[in-house]
Amino acid sequence: xxxxxxxxxxxxxxxxxxxxxxxxxxxxxxxxxxxxxxxxxxxxxxxxxxxxxxxxxxxxxxxxxxxxxxxxxxxxxxxxxxxxxxxxxxxxxxxxxxxxxxxxxxxxxxxxxxxxxxxxxxxxxxxxxxxxxxxxxxxxxxxxxxxxxxxxxxxxxxxxxxxxxxxxxxxxxxxxxxxxxxxxxxxxxxxxxxxxxxxxxxxxxxxxxx
Numbered sequence: 001x002x003x004x005x006x007x008x009x010x011x012x013x014x015x016x017x018x019x020x021x022x023x024x025x026x027x028x029x030x031x032x033x034x035x036x037x038x039x040x041x042x043x044x045x046x047x048x049x050x051x052x053x054x055x056x057x058x059x060x061x062x063x064x065x066x067x068x069x070x071x072x073x074x075x076x077x078x079x080x081x082x083x084x085x086x087x088x089x090x091x092x093x094x095x096x097x098x099x100x101x102x103x104x105x106x107x108x109x110x111x112x113x114x115x116x117x118x119x120x121x122x123x124x125x126x127x128x129x130x131x132x133x134x135x136x137x138x139x140x141x142x143x144x145x146x147x148x149x150x151x152x153x154x155x156x157x158x159x160x161x162x163x164x165x166x167x168x169x170x171x172x173x174x175x176x177x178x179x180x181x182x183x184x185x186x187x188x189x190x191x192x193x194x195x196x197x198x199x200x201x202x203x204x205x206x207x208x209x210x
Contacts, residue, residue: 009091011046011050012046012050012051012053012054012057013054013057013087015040015044015046015050015051015054016054016055016057016058016083017083017084017087018044019034019054019058019064020058020063020080020081020083020084021080021084023063023064023074023077023080024077024080024081024084026077028074029074029077030074030075030076030077031073031074031075032073032074033071033072033073033074034064034071034072034073034074036071036072037051037052037055037072055072058080058083061079061082061083061086062075062076062079063075063076063079063080063083136166136191136192136193137191137192137193137194137199137202137203138169138189138190138191138192139189139190139192139202139203139206139207140187140188140189140190141184141185141186141187141188141189141190141206141207142186142207143186144209144210145184145186145206145207145208145209145210146208146209146210147184147206148184148185148186148210149183149184149185150183150184151180151181151182151183151184152165152178152179152180152181152182152184153180153181160205161192161194161198161201161202161205162194162195162198163192163193163194163198163199163202164192164193164194165177165178165190165191165192166191166192166193167191168182168184168188168189168190168191169188169189169191170185170187170188170189171187190206
């Protein structure tokens with residue numbers, strides 16, 4: 001079977017292309033009587049109806065002539081080549097169209113991802129600007145702090161301190177607005193906002209011994 005055919009090409013079209021190639025190669029010369037439908041069906045492992053459709057396609061392109069009760073005759077090697085070329089052009093156009101659709105889809109994904117990244121950048125920029133305006137405070141978690149290996153939810157941070165954690169700095173990486181299941185580690189820097197007269201109590205709470 002020709003390598004120009006694709007997996008999604010109908011079986012009867014693949015067979016007609018294969019026979020056209022065999023005609024063009026001279027395996028079936030002009031005037032040659034092809035095997036009967038049943039024999040071709042057995043050779044290609046398809047039904048006689050599939051062979052009938054293949055032959056009808058080749059007949060429409062004047063490659064073969066189907067004569068009732070007589071047989072199928074090859075009438076033009078040139079038209080067989082035209083049939084192959086026409087299929088290849090159509091196949092190439094379909095492939096090109098498919099590739100364009102894939103590229104457009106990928107382009108849309110990239111544009112959406114870029115838009116999301118830009119939105120995050122803008123939000124983070126505003127967030128850090130507001131952090132500076134709020135004059136946030138920092139405290140590093142000591143090894144014996146009761147926060148180590150505890151989550152924000154477990155310690156009820158706000159209820160116990162009346163302060164809000166706005167970020168955690170871990171290994172030079174800033175984690176903005178950590179969620180309730182975020183777990184503290186030794187050396188984490190807790191960035192928080194609080195009333196000035198409460199800052200000392202918050203820092204004391206953060207490093208309260210286990």
